[in-house]
Amino acid sequence: MSSSIAPDILALDFDGVLCDGRAEYLESSRRVYQEIWNDSDLEVEKLASCFYELRSIIETGWEMPLLLRALVLGIADKEILQNWSSLVPNLLEKENLSQQTLMQLLDEKRDRWIQSNVQDWLAHHQFYSGIIPQLQHILASSKPQVYIITTKEGRFTYTLLEQQGVKIPPDQIIGKECQQPKTETLTNLLPTDDTVSLWFVEDRLKTLLSVQKQANLASVKLFLASWGYNTARSRTLAIENQQIHLLSLDQFQQDFFQWESN
Template identity: 45%
Template sequence: MKPTLLALDFDGVLCDGLPEYFETSWRVYRQMWSPASPIPAPDLFTRFARLRPVIETGWEMPVLLRALLLGFPEADLLENWPILVRQITDSERMVPEELATALDQTRDQWITRDRPDWLGHHQFYPGVIAQLRSWLNRSLSLVIITTKEGRFVQELLQEQQITIPEPQIYGKELGIAKRQVLIHLLRGMAQSNGRQPQLWFVEDRLKTLFKIAAEEELSSLRLYLAEWGYTTAKDRQEAQDSKRIQLLTLADFTSDFSCWPEPRVPYEQSAI
C-alpha cells in the first residue's frame, strides 16, 4: 500500500538545520539582550541541540538560549518548556511576534549577504533527497507542512534541484496549525475522489502528533514519528508504546512504502 497523499514536516524530517537555528538564534539573542561577549560559550550549542526537541515554533529558540544563559536546568526545560517559555517572555517583556519577525529578518539578511554560507549551515538527512526525487519522478502527491517560512524551504530545496510547487508547501506564513492543514487536505481529497483517501503524515514532534491523533476527523491518517529528527528517548518510547503513532526509522523512510510500519490497530480516536 502507498499513500494517496504524503505530508511531511521539513525541519527534523527532511533537513537538519541545527547549526543555522543556533546561529540565527544567537544573532537575534544579541539584538535583544546585548550579551557582554558576541561569541557564545563553547558548550552553548551542545546544550541548545539537546533541547531542540522542546521547540514548537522558531521564535522560541532565542528564548531557549535566554533560559540556558539564565541557568535554568535542562531537565526543567525538557519537562516544563511550554510554561517556562511564557514565563520568560512575560518577565522579559518580549513579544513572540516580534521575535519571529526578528528571526525571519535575520535569515533574510544572512541569505542576502552570504547565501552559500547560509545554505552550508543546513544538511539534508542521508538518502532523503534521492527519495524525494524518486517520489516526485513517480508523480507521488506530496506536500510539506512546516512551521518554517515557506520561502526558506524553497531556497533549500532549490539548491538540491528539487522543485515542489509553492501551493504544496504550507509554511508558517499561512498561520494555520498543522492539524487544520491536514483536515483541509483530507476534506479536499475526499470531495474530489469520492472515497476515503490514504493520507500519511511524518513529523518529528510527538506533541504535534498527539494533537493530530486527538482529532476525530483525522482518525484515518497514518501518523509517523521521525526517529532521526529532533526527538528524545522519551518521545521515541512513547511512540513505540502508542497504538496510534508509528515510529519510523530513516532506513524505513528511504525505502519502499512496503517497508514502512503498518498500523498496529485500526485507527480510532481512543487508540492513542
C-alpha cells in the same frame, strides 16, 4: 517503489524530518540574542551541544532565542526539558519581550543573513542522509502527491530544496505564513473520498497526538520520524501507541510497505 502500497498523498514535516537545521537556528538565535541583550562576547559554541539536544522542546522558531537565553541564565537542561511550556511565558515577562518581537527579529536577522551571504546560510542546513535522493524518487513517481507542512517560512523551505535540486511546486509547500495548525492543513488536504489515503510524517509526537484526536482525521496514517527532534520518551510513547508508527531513517529510504514493519 510499489505503487500499490503507496499512499495517494504524503505529507512531510521539514525541520527534523527532511532537514537538520539546528546549526542555522543557533546562528540566527545568536544574532537575535546580540540585538536584544547586546552581548557581543557570547560564546555560543559552548552552548551548542545543549541547544541541539533541547531542540525537541521547541514548537515554533521564535522560541529559539529564548532557549539560548535560558541556557545563558544557567537554567538546568532537565528543567528546560520538563517545564519549557511554563518557562516561555515567564521568560517573556522577565525579559520584557513579546512573541511578535521575537518573530519579527528572527525573520529580519534571517533575511539579512540570506541577502548578505546566502551560501553561508544554506551551509548551515544539512539534509539527513539519503533524504534527497529518496525525496526525488518519490516526487518522480506517479504517486503519492507530496506536500511539505512546516512551521518554517515556505520561501526558506523552497530555497533549501531548490538548492538541492528538488523540484516541488511552491503551492505544495505549506509554511508558517499560512498561520494554521497542521491539523487544519491536513483536513484541507484530505478529500471527502474515503478511498484516498494520506500519510503524515512528523518528528514531534505532540503534533501527531493532536492529529489523532481529530475524528475527521482518523483515516490519516501517522509516522514519528525517529531521527528527528524528539526524545527517547517520545519514541517509547509512539511505540506504545497503536495508531502511530515509529519510522526509522532506514525505513524512510525503502519501499512504502516497509514503513509499517514495526
